[in-house]
Each structure stands twice: as structure tokens, then as C-alpha cells.
Amino acid sequence: MSRLTLSRWLARFAPPPVTLRWRERLRSGVGALLGIALTGLVSHRLLGNASTIPWLIAPMGASAVLLFGVPASPLAQPWSIVGGNLVSAVVGVTCALLIDDPVVAAAVAVGVAICAMFTLRCVHPPSGAVALTAVLGGPAVRALGYEFVLEPVLLQTFVLLGSALVYHKATGHRYPHAAHTAKHATPTPAASGFSRADLEAALRERDELLDIDPDDLEALLRETEIRAYARSFGALNCADVMSRDVVSITPGTTVGEARALLRQHDVKALPVVDAQRHVKGIVTRADLADDVASLHPLRTLLRALGLGPRSSTADSTRVSSLMSTHVRTITAATPIVELLALFAGRGHHHVPVVDNERRLAGIVTQADLISGLYRQTQPLQKQSA
Known part of the structure; x- marks a missing residue:
């Protein structure tokens, strides 16, 4: 030897x-x-x-x-x-x-x-x-x-x-342990296209016990691939993909007014701001779904016939009583890799963007993210053609 x-x-x-x-x-x-x-x-x-x-x-x-x-x-x-x-x-x-x-x-x-x-x-x-x-x-x-x-x-x-x-x-630690993945997060295809079935098949072929939960392993692999994918868009940040004309409301806005804004602008979330436009919360369609009849025509018909569920959230109620106050915000300079991790791994669907003084400057939705990534790929595709 x-x-x-x-x-x-x-x-x-x-x-x-x-x-x-x-x-x-x-x-x-x-x-x-x-x-x-x-x-x-x-x-x-x-x-x-x-x-x-x-x-x-x-x-x-x-x-x-x-x-x-x-x-x-x-x-x-x-x-x-x-x-x-x-x-x-x-x-x-x-x-x-x-x-x-x-x-x-x-x-x-x-x-x-x-x-x-x-x-x-x-x-x-x-x-x-x-x-x-x-x-x-x-x-x-x-x-x-x-x-x-x-x-x-x-x-x-x-x-x-x-x-x-x-x-x-x-001490704020998860035990019994469960994989730290959002239950309602939209699945994000990995760059290599692997599925959970592929992962389970690969584990079976190893013919040995690995000391890691398959859910944790899948989440780790997907987060790794997201970072690898985002590395190719290193110059891309949230300012490049966010919607700047964001519709917002105040804590004193009524539920009825908030619903009207959701319908009028066809959006799924409304940031709640104070007089200085500091983000204080956010309300979504899910928060107001008790009586958003316009979102489902069948519900409108049933309610008109007296068969549908009655509203549990009055139109005169202030949104301050039902808004989510724990809001994750980002800055315009936040790298796209952090944004990808938020949407893919933590179940976020819309994230408010704030400026240096913590005032509302825009919002990023899943549609904004996909559109921005698509625009970014066009020059790369032309260069490789």
C-alpha cells in the first residue's frame, strides 16, 4: 500500500x-x-x-x-x-x-x-x-x-x-420533529425535476437506513436546488420583480370596503398601513372568505335562496380585528434567492416590500416572481441560441 x-x-x-x-x-x-x-x-x-x-x-x-x-x-x-x-x-x-x-x-x-x-x-x-x-x-x-x-x-x-x-x-425547538415545510405551499419543481417518488425509490435502492427523515431530506434537496437555480440570477433582486402600484388599506378600513377593493383590483391580499405607510398587517381573501360572495357564484345563489351560510364577518367590522399582524416584509434590494426560499419553502404567497424607512414601496406575489424570472431567462436563451 x-x-x-x-x-x-x-x-x-x-x-x-x-x-x-x-x-x-x-x-x-x-x-x-x-x-x-x-x-x-x-x-x-x-x-x-x-x-x-x-x-x-x-x-x-x-x-x-x-x-x-x-x-x-x-x-x-x-x-x-x-x-x-x-x-x-x-x-x-x-x-x-x-x-x-x-x-x-x-x-x-x-x-x-x-x-x-x-x-x-x-x-x-x-x-x-x-x-x-x-x-x-x-x-x-x-x-x-x-x-x-x-x-x-x-x-x-x-x-x-x-x-x-x-x-x-x-426553548422553542420542534419536538416531536416534523419536517419544516409549509402545509399549503405551492410545490416548486426542482431544477432536475425529481419527485417524492424518485426520492423514495433512491432511498430504497441504498438498502440501508439513513438517519434523516425523508421529509427533511426532500426539503433540504429542494432548498439546495432553489439556491443553485437562483445563483444564475445573481443580479436579480426584489426591485426587479415587485409590483409598485400596490393597493393598501388602513386599520380603520371596513371589511366591506376591503372586499370591494379585492374585487375591483383583482388582487388576493391588501397590506394594512398607518398614516406614515408603515406596514402594520395584511389581509387576504382567505381572511375575508366568510362572505366574499363574488368569489363563488354558487354561494351567491344559495345565499339569495336563504340556503347558504350566513356571514360571520360583518361588512362594518374593521380589518384591524382580523388582519395578520405578523407580516414578513422585505426590501427592494433583497436578493431573489431569499424571495425564492420564502415562496417555495415557507408558504408565502405575497410579501410586502418596504423602503429604507420601513414604508410600503410595493408587493411581490407569486405571479410577479414567475414573470420576473421568465423575463430574466430571455437574454440567457438568446445568448445560448
């Missing part, structure tokens, strides 16, 4: 860079500290000083790494830890009772536990240690028999899981 080949082989053992911010690393460590401390305290209080049941079993430390350190992992989700620990504890105790040789019992317990976790879709790596503990935990654990499944395994599992749920909620 040459020196170059050896160096390349050794380089494979080098750890990849950790992109996680230090604040998030500290948050994970503090969460694990609190989770393990609470688990041990509750076990101590419930089981008592004279109990032969361990207050903490070692696999809980490994579970804490997953629950607090990598909570987005499919291996760290609630069913994974509860189901994995439960089935592994049962398998471990069964092997300990039926197989005299501890080494053989340990090997069989871990192997069977892995197969059972795959079957029940609750793979949780620390659960392998639970099976091992049931076999090699010593006379005290062996004497517990199947009681080991309930105390301490399930007791400590639920306490640790509960602490993770509370801690992630308190």
Missing part, C-alpha cells in the same frame, strides 16, 4: 465538521443535564432508598444524547424510544431467563432486539444497551425478571421523554 493510498484511507476516519452553532450545542447539553437529573430524582422518589431497582440505567444517557442532541433524528422520536426500550427490555429479560450462558444470551438479545425494532419501526440505538443490561446487569437486575421492563425501563423512559417534550417546547 502506497503512502498516498494509506493517507487517503486514514483521512476517512477524520470526523466531519460540525455546523451546529455553539448556542444550540449548549442548549442540548443543558437539556440532557436537566433530563437525566429529573429522571434520576423521580426514580429515587418513587422507588425508595431500599429498592434494588437501579435509579438510573446506562442506556438513558445514550437516549439523552439523541433526545436533546439530535432531536430531528428519526431514531430520537417518541415511538422510537418508548417502543425500542420496551421491546428490547422484554427480549433481554426473556433471553436472560432462557439462556444460561451470559455471552450467548447477550448476543441473542441484542440481535433479536434489533430485528424486532425494525419490524415495529421503533429503531432506537440505546435500546440495544437496554437488552444488554437485562442480561448482564447483575444479580439485582436478573432478580427483577419482567419487572425490569416496567421499573426501571419504562418509568425512566417516560420521565426522560417527558422532560424532552417540555424542554424543547420551552
